[in-house]
Amino acid sequence: MAKYIVVTGGVVSSIGKGITAASIGRILRSYGLEVTAIKIDPYLNWDSGTLNPYQHGEVFVTDDGMETDLDLGHYERFLDVNLSGESNITTGKVYHSVINKERKGSYLGSCVQIIPHITDEIKQMIRKIDTQSQADVVLVEVGGTVGDIESQPFLEALRQLRNEEGHDNVMFVHVTYVPYLKAAGEFKTKPTQHSTKELRSTGINPDMIICRSEKPIDNPLKRKIAHFCDVEPTAVINAPDVPSIYEVPLVMDRENVGKYVIERIKLGVGEDSHDLSQWRDIVKSLQKEEPVLKVGIVGKYIELEDSYISIRESLKHAAAHIGAKVDIQWISAEETIDLAKLKQLDSILIPGGFGERGISGKLEAVGYCLENQLPLFGICLGMQCMVIEFARMQGLEEAHSTEFLEDSPFPVIDMMEEQKKIKHMGGTMRLGSYDCKLANGTLAHQAYQQDIVQERHRHRFELNNEFRDQLKEEGLIISGTSPDDFLVEIIELKDHPWFLGCQFHPEFKSRPNRAHPLFVSFMQATLDHKKK
Incomplete structure (x- = not known):
């Protein structure tokens, strides 16, 4: 049975959830674990094929011919795997599947509702990737930001998934932005606090908070975020801007992300199996x-x-x-x-x-x-x-x-x-x-x-x-x-x-x-x- 790592985002979109998820996956791969990934896009489109690149970036195409979100490209490049088109779950796919089942009479005359029918369909799609991939870890990135209306059924489904799979098998990583106000000469943690509060209002308590920032933040600031957001101080991770996206796994590894994840969801691998040397060589060659x-x-x-x-x-x-x-x-x-x-x-x-x-x-x-x-x-x-x-x-x-x-x-x-x-x-x-x-x-x-x-x-x-x-x-x-x-x-x-x-x-x-x-x-x- 696979373990699940759910990545959510707050404060602003395009904060780097995809790179964050891919980087966590790359670190776990360095422990010898098999990792796959899922991108949830809450829009009603069936896929990304008809979206304007100016609105959504490039359309990434999988081997099986699905037109998907560009984050699947990040996952394939970082994890060095080939993903299926089913790894991109959209609201359009979920509702289309549920309506087809309703038309066939699959619900035995029930009144079809968001809960349980839509949320059950979401969980089924996620578990299908687990079954097909036979991976040790399934990364699940939720597009958009916490608080978006269209994301609510997905967050509810993932809350249910944690309860059904068990605390030791599902963890939540929340990616937020910590802005630096030049006029005040300091970082501000309130956006992160409010974003985390919004997530907790859905019934989800984050296990780890990834703090995106232009510049590195110090330990006192991390402790403040841990205190107000109710996470362990070691679970507040800073991911400042770096010249290359390929450096992010190394930055996060220095913050012991892999060690914390492995202990939190009990992956059963030791530190002695950890080897990111090949990735360091890649980053060096790109520099x-x-x-x-x-x-x-x-x-x-x-x-x-x-x-x-x-x-x-x-x-x-x-x-x-x-x-x-x-x-x-x-x-x-x-x-x-x-x-x-x-x-x-x-x-x-x-x-x-x-x-x-x-x-x-x-x-x-x-x-x-x-x-x-x-x-x-x-x-x-x-x-x-x-x-x-x-x-x-x-x-x-x-x-x-x-x-x-x-x-x-x-x-x-x-x-x-x-x-x-x-x-x-x-x-x-x-x-x-x-x-x-x-x-x-x-x-x-x-x-x-x-x-x-x-x-x-x-x-x-x-x-x-x-x-x-x-x-x-x-x-x-x-x-x-x-x-x-x-x-x-x-x-x-x-x-x-x-x-x-x-x-x-x-x-x-x-x-x-x-x-x-x-x-x-x-x-x-x-x-x-x-x-x-």
Whole structure:
């Protein structure tokens, strides 16, 4: 039977609950424990697929094809595990399941209510992950902040879970913000006190309080928080801002978080099994200051970096792998591209996306890389832009994607056949992990050192096979396809320092301890270009 660690948040949103939960998981992994994670999102959406990145950050895709909250990406990277889509529980999923059961008569004529039917469904979904994963510890992060109306059924379900599983099997970690008032010259604990009081009003007493702050707080302040919030002084943990999110497990480990958790929920492992040396090595490699590689990301959501968080982290992983540091330059695809800025770059990456907005800027960036022999990596829509611009430069001047120009005379990118009859937006794309067959002697094969790889997808459009032979005759290399050779997965150019586009999203599989092969190859080409 697994133990549960529930992470809640207070004071403000985006306080770092996901990183906190992932860091606790990383520390427990260092004891040799198996850890899995669940993210609860109280919104009514079924999943994150239709959410605007400006509102919710990137959409993370699991192997089984679920479009989830970006925190699942943090969990996978920190815990080095592959999570299922069921690890993201939303209000929409819970209510949909309950209503379906009611329609089938599963409740035997009962009046269906929040308690017990909704709360029982929530507990069932949580326990299902426990059963499927066979993990020692299940991390459960509750999105939003304590006091949010939509969170109340989930908090009640988790309160019940603690009573049903027993005190020794469930613990609550509350993440709060301790602001520093510069005018007063001191930290203020009242927001933490009120947030904890709000949590306790739901019947949940926190076992540990993680205090987020801009600067470190001292022990007298910790004792004050422990006194007013009714927790042990050793259970008040400070997590001040650090340069890298990967340092957070080390910060929390120095505060003996692992030791306290293991004793609190009786995990039965000793301190002698504790080993975070590999993680320390990872953090050290990510702290390298030179050489600095300037990589431009040309996108339309650049004002919120979380829109491309997996790409950002994948670049960091790959740079550390080759002994360098990446300096990401955010370039708006919606504005006229500043050529002077492009000249300062060592390479360019064009990420995925949807819609016509920003396409002209992305195409302009592709053209610049082709003309100036600058390494270019295109992902999903980025690959499609590479195909469009290449086709135009080979004489098909009106080449386009039917996503943006339905009556294009040269639709080199077109909607997948199985997508043409679909009317609904949510969860209807080609989603999840699929096999990709690699051609020998290509950049892709050289990077992976494998013949077949598995990568995660999220798209509706693809390279149009009607133009496939013509593009190949003009010099485009098809280096990766579906095993039946029907879908184009990777394209390259031969006479270019590094020109590669992939239809899938390799950023979802990169880890700080295992940088993704394509990102490593791209960063190595970036370094080689810089040395010229």
